[in-house]
Amino acid sequence: MKDYTIAVLGCGVMGTAVASAILKAKFDPYPIRIIGCTNSVGTNDLLKSQLKHEIFEYSYGSESNTKAVSEADIIILGCKPYMYQAIYDEIKSGLTGKQLVISLLAGTTISELTIFSSYVAKVMTNTPARFGCGTAAISFSKEAEAEYEDLVMKLIGTVGEAFKIPEKNMDAATALVGSGPAFCLLMMEALIDGGVRMGLPFEVAKLSAAKVMEGTARMVLETNDHPAVLKSKVCTPGGTTIAGLLKMEDAGIRSGIARGVEEAAIVSASFAKKK
Structure with missing residues (x-):
């Protein structure tokens, strides 16, 4: 053309x-x-x-x-x-x-x-x-x-x-690709709240959270390593990162995010059924 x-x-x-x-x-x-x-x-x-x-x-x-x-x-x-x-x-x-x-x-x-x-x-x-x-x-x-x-x-x-x-995979893509930015923004907002709670000025916390997410995404794409491998490299035995991760796991963060993607895909599929 x-x-x-x-x-x-x-x-x-x-x-x-x-x-x-x-x-x-x-x-x-x-x-x-x-x-x-x-x-x-x-x-x-x-x-x-x-x-x-x-x-x-x-x-x-x-x-x-x-x-x-x-x-x-x-x-x-x-x-x-x-x-x-x-x-x-x-x-x-x-x-x-x-x-x-x-x-x-x-x-x-x-x-x-x-x-x-x-x-x-x-x-x-x-x-x-x-x-x-x-x-x-x-x-x-x-x-x-x-x-x-x-x-x-x-x-x-x-x-x-x-x-x-x-x-046939488009509903899953709708959930992960289409809704994904909102899920990431919710996580970013939570990181900002945590930083502010511990004393960081809002603008510093916002910039830090945004750059952390941007840099982490780039690291996954550049290394092609599984996120779990990269995560393990940050977890010093007895350190701050593993302590924070376990607290998040206690709150069901991992399953909550995965189930959010699942629910968004289910709703996407339901649109066609309602017609």
Whole structure:
């Protein structure tokens, strides 16, 4: 695909994050236009303040959005999951049936999304995508996999790290990748609270907690060691770290986090069953 145009339908948190990541990246073939489509004045104004780039355009309202879709080769669905049918009804006259559809919607299946096109890539990413340090899991329809896999991996790879998985694993990816930042932020908040409780100024505790989590993640990725191996290297016999870890284990921290991922995956799977 060359000289292609992307229409982003629904420029909320995730739609804007992915569009921002694409605009900041350099890859070939690069889009010649990205059109951000919104249906509210507030969202349109916010988008104008957040995304400014020579190839980025703004579209507001159903008629303008339908026109944007008719001119697009790729459609990124960034709306709320329950809105996809209403959006389809609104812009269907602009669909050609041959456009590549990249969905960011949790709990919506590839089969459901084929009302837009048979070329569907289902993506689960997260909010750090906006800063180029996100994660994305991708599943494809057979048609999209055969025709557009390389292009989708390039486009979505701009968020940070992208990998291909079977659609049956997407609920687990939704829990770990999509909800994971909130789980990490809860842990970071707890680390900050602990630091403040023991006398650190808030700003010092916040910076320390953020850098500890960032550095630890980098260490896991760079060494490729199991986290348990790296953890054991920090635990001096009779020291502070093992004492703190045992206290956390007493509170069920490990199982609480794992069960949180499990519950998020269960809820993701339930979305499809409710339709």
